[in-house]
Amino acid sequence: MTPIRTRPVPTSLAAGGCAFVYDPDVPAAHEPVFWLPEHSPGTLILAPAPRGLNLGLPFDPSALGQLVAQRADANGRELIVRDVSGEVHIWLVDDAAVDRPTVVLPRDGAYRLRLDLASRFIRRLLGQHVGLLPPRLRLTEFQRHRYVQLLHAADLYEAGGEPRDVAASVLRSDQAALPAIEFKDSAARKRADRLIKESITLVSRGYLKILRGG
Structure with missing residues (x-):
């Protein structure tokens, strides 16, 4: 199966x-x-x-x-x-x-x-x-919310999205509208980068650890 x-x-x-x-x-x-x-x-x-x-x-x-x-x-x-x-x-x-x-x-x-x-x-x-x-x-509500965010970020990244897209669509951050030079050093950009990195790990067999309660 x-x-x-x-x-x-x-x-x-x-x-x-x-x-x-x-x-x-x-x-x-x-x-x-x-x-x-x-x-x-x-x-x-x-x-x-x-x-x-x-x-x-x-x-x-x-x-x-x-x-x-x-x-x-x-x-x-x-x-x-x-x-x-x-x-x-x-x-x-x-x-x-x-x-x-x-x-x-x-x-x-x-x-x-x-x-x-x-x-x-x-x-x-x-x-x-x-x-x-x-x-x-068993997944906690926090874990469920986090994994939904990661999957959303993974879909955006796979479709060609950038950290700004993740910050806007996943994090719902107002900082996503900042000019490029300001967004580069923003907290939203750093969080978006982390989400993208974690999402890549998740879809690249990282989910197997979750299935085993890891």
Whole structure:
């Protein structure tokens, strides 16, 4: 499974036409994103238990929280469920996993987070009131706001924008209207430069650290 959100291609590169998985005119924040499970410990991987093993724990995915999105392909079905703790991805390797769920725990550097998520899932099946998403994977409102700023800055920079554009559109700073010689040494210019630098790191696989609670 791969991330299915794509970035708009600059007009100069799309002269021959280009197909998008999502409408490039719709803000990325309004579209669901499906992450590669190996990079996302916030993805619960479920496979069907062996036949004859009566676990007695079938479940209704929608009972876990709001079903935000889902998709299916040759690798199975993936759901995005939102509860009070945030958004959790559930990858059903086979639809039979709904009736006979068994949690798959990859042995990787994020196994502790995966184990916490698996434990929370099982506790929910047993009727306990607990958030699905481990605390380390939950974003604060400040973090959400910051990442939105960074993505906005990244889009502007990719489209040919300069620090002044970032200062005006992202930071909403009045200093963006200063003459060039004054803007050069302004606080808004310095903040815009930092945003651009951080945004480049973020889109260049820096987001993987966020997915792992870093």
